[in-house]
Amino acid sequence: MTGYKKSRIREAILETLKGTRTHPPADWVWEEVKKIYPSATLATVYRNLHILESQGKILALDVGQGEKRYDGFVHHHAHFVCRKCGEVYDCEIKEGSFAKGMNIPGEVEAFQLTLYGVCERCMTKVMFPTGQSGKKQDKRER
Amino acid sequence: MTGYKKSRIREAILETLKGTRTHPPADWVWEEVKKIYPSATLATVYRNLHILESQGKILALDVGQGEKRYDGFVHHHAHFVCRKCGEVYDCEIKEGSFAKGMNIPGEVEAFQLTLYGVCERCMTKVMFPTGQSGKKQDKRER
DNA sequence: ATACATGCAAATCATTTGCGCAGTC
DNA sequence: GACTGCGCAAATGATTTGCATGTAT
Numbered sequence: 001m002t003g004y005k006k007s008r009i010r011e012a013i014l015e016t017l018k019g020t021r022t023h024p025p026a027d028w029v030w031e032e033v034k035k036i037y038p039s040a041t042l043a044t045v046y047r048n049l050h051i052l053e054s055q056g057k058i059l060a061l062d063v064g065q066g067e068k069r070y071d072g073f074v075h076h077h078a079h080f081v082c083r084k085c086g087e088v089y090d091c092e093i094k095e096g097s098f099a100k101g102m103n104i105p106g107e108v109e110a111f112q113l114t115l116y117g118v119c120e121r122c123m124t125k126v127m128f129p130t131g132q133s134g135k136k137q138d139k140r141e142r
Numbered sequence: 143m144t145g146y147k148k149s150r151i152r153e154a155i156l157e158t159l160k161g162t163r164t165h166p167p168a169d170w171v172w173e174e175v176k177k178i179y180p181s182a183t184l185a186t187v188y189r190n191l192h193i194l195e196s197q198g199k200i201l202a203l204d205v206g207q208g209e210k211r212y213d214g215f216v217h218h219h220a221h222f223v224c225r226k227c228g229e230v231y232d233c234e235i236k237e238g239s240f241a242k243g244m245n246i247p248g249e250v251e252a253f254q255l256t257l258y259g260v261c262e263r264c265m266t267k268v269m270f271p272t273g274q275s276g277k278k279q280d281k282r283e284r
Numbered sequence: 285a286t287a288c289a290t291g292c293a294a295a296t297c298a299t300t301t302g303c304g305c306a307g308t309c
Numbered sequence: 310g311a312c313t314g315c316g317c318a319a320a321t322g323a324t325t326t327g328c329a330t331g332t333a334t
Contacts, residue, residue, distance in 0.1 A: 005288050005333050026324080041291050046324060048289090062204035064254075066299085067323060080247055094243040101236040105222055106261035112206075113255045119248035147308050147313055168298080183316050188299060190314090208324085209298060 004055075009033060009040050010048040017058055017072030023079070023088040025067045063088055063114055079112075082119035089119065146197075152190040154178050159200055159214030165221070165230040167209040205230055205256055221254075224261035231261065 004010075016032045017024075030045045049070060052058045059071040063081045069088060078091040093113065146152075158174045159166075172187045191212060194200045201213040205223045211230060220233040235255065 003288070007289060007333085009290080039291070042323095043292080043325075044290055060206070062206050064202070064204050078244065080250070082248060083251070089247045091244050091246055102220065102233045104233055104257060105231045106224060106265065107259045108222070108257045109225070109259040111255065111257045113253065115246060115250045115253045117249045117251040123248065145309095145313075149308090149314060151315080181316070184298095185300075185317080186315055 009037055009044055012036050013048050014052055014057060017070055023061060023069040023071050025069055080115045082122055083116055084118050084122040087119060151179055151182050151186055155190050156194055156199060159212055165211040165213050167211055222257045224264055225258055226260050226264040229261060
């Protein structure tokens with residue numbers, strides 16, 4: 001039932017995710033993997049992302065942008081999502097600090113803490129009244 | 143730009159969400175609204191859910207199940223998602239307790255804290271080895 | 285040899301959008 | 310009357326799946 005064989009593509013995906021802190025979506029991972037294995041398919045990338053997630057080697061994040069973001073760093077940390085530029089930042093978390101005093105109706109195995117706001121970079125940026133939100137920026141340019 | 147007119151359907155959606163603590167998905171809200179306005183469409187429900195969310199009257203939750211869940215209670219609280227039955231529970235949060243000591247790269251306007259695990263109800267349930275996960279239960283039966 | 289991995293194309297599922305008409309201000 | 314809301318149907322976009330073939334053990 002848990003018999004996974006070695007897969008070059010799966011390894012490439014894991015290395016790609018461990019090599020960035022940008023929390024990329026699946027198609028960006030695909031672009032990276034294709035640089036090494038040009039025949040790789042998006043379907044294969046998705047299949048392997050699921051396997052890696054079930055093995056606890058990566059995290060799948062829902063940051064409320066429609067597409068999932070993947071994270072090769074599985075130590076406990078939170079994420080800050082800028083609602084202007086869409087960037088996802090890591091935030092250190094003080095272990096066990098936040099769950100204290102909460103009424104939790106079960107046994108917690110994992111958690112996801114996402115903070116939404118405007119990042120410092122966007123706050124200091126001068127805003128032109130031309131109405132560009134920048135929210136939907138080109139995903140490929142990271 | 144913010145000129146919304148009164149809409150019976152939108153009001154019904156808001157009341158529906160304020161009348162439950164089950165964090166329902168859009169199509170469940172639709173079923174409820176149709177009981178009062180049978181002609182209402184899912185597209186209209188989605189449009190109004192977005193408006194209500196932008197007005198800060200409801201919350202849209204990503205609990206990692208593909209579809210968004212909506213919440214008519216906007217006070218600060220966290221959610222516990224059972225990975226067996228898929229139920230979403232509310233958890234009280236001690237105001238400002240968890241953000242302390244974190245390195246946040248911007249100004250936080252909102253946050254979402256989701257805990258994943260197995261709820262007490264499922265833990266006490268006897269498990270038959272028939273392989274049913276129950277994860278994909280019928281959404282309509284709430 | 286057997287079971288898992290992959291490519292390809294088609295399917296799925298939640299959500300969104302264009303358009304013409306209806307309701308509100 | 311101008312502008313927003315609605316129903317309908319079609320479009321979209323991310324993710325999944327069936328099937329035949331390739332690869333690891």
